[in-house]
Each structure stands twice: as C-alpha cells, then as structure tokens.
Amino acid sequence: MSKQLTKAEEQIMQVLWTLEEASVKEVIDKLPKPKPAYNTVSTIIRILETKEFVNHKPVGRGFVYFPIIEKEAYSNQSLHKLMNGYFDGSFKSMVSFFVKENKMDVSELESILKEVNKKN
Numbered sequence: 001m002s003k004q005l006t007k008a009e010e011q012i013m014q015v016l017w018t019l020e021e022a023s024v025k026e027v028i029d030k031l032p033k034p035k036p037a038y039n040t041v042s043t044i045i046r047i048l049e050t051k052e053f054v055n056h057k058p059v060g061r062g063f064v065y066f067p068i069i070e071k072e073a074y075s076n077q078s079l080h081k082l083m084n085g086y087f088d089g090s091f092k093s094m095v096s097f098f099v100k101e102n103k104m105d106v107s108e109l110e111s112i113l114k115e116v117n118k119k120n
Contacts, residue, residue, distance in 0.1 A: 003051050004081070005074075008036075012044050013053060013067060013074070021066035023059070 005013060015030045016022060024042050028035055045065050048054040053074075056063040087093040099109060 003053070004078075005048075005051075005053070008044055009048055009051075009053075012041065012048065013069075013071075016054060016065060016067045017071040021064050023062055023064055027065070 011031065012027055015027050019026065019030065022030075024038060024045060027045070028038065028041050031041075045054060049056065049065075053067060053069045054065050055068045056065045083089060083091060083094045087097065098104065
C-alpha cells in the first residue's frame, strides 16, 4: 500500500476506523462542525473505495461502509514516508527530532522504550 490520503479522506477514515462500519449519515454525525454536505462525504467515501481503503455492503435501501485497510498499517506506512522524506530514512534522527522539538523528558522516553520492548 503506497497510497496517501488527503486530509478530508483521512478524517473520514479516522471515523470509519473508530466506528468499524457506518452509513454516510453516521460518518457525518461524528465529524466536527461545520458538518460537510452529505454528497461531499458520499463522494469522498467512493474515492476511498477506489483507493481500496473502504468497501461497502448493502443494508436496507442504503450502504454501510467499512475500512479494509487497518489503521496501524496506514499509520506505519505514513510514518515510514515521513521518516524517509524528512529524516533520510533514519528512525534515530526522527525520534531525536521529536524528543528535542517536543521537549520530551527522560521519563516519557523511558515509557516509550518500555512499550517498544514489550512488542519485541
């Protein structure tokens, strides 16, 4: 998967990842104000289907949409793109940047390292 999402597409994906499946109206209900038009959200969801991020199933006279790309998979791909584009592919450089720029303290860094070690 190497497709990137626009800001609007990502916002709708965040809702679908949270709800797991939803109608266009249910997606709109979860979006912040000002609410986009129904047709706008419907069009973006169809684009997400074309990009193979979303699929649908018929329910009653409408459709329910659901993500077919996991949030973690997209997040991982986006993080690698960021790392490669801005930090010469160096995870160490990227983490160092975030530590410096966000004034992260040692206890926060230790907490992150514990989480990383749990997964390995």
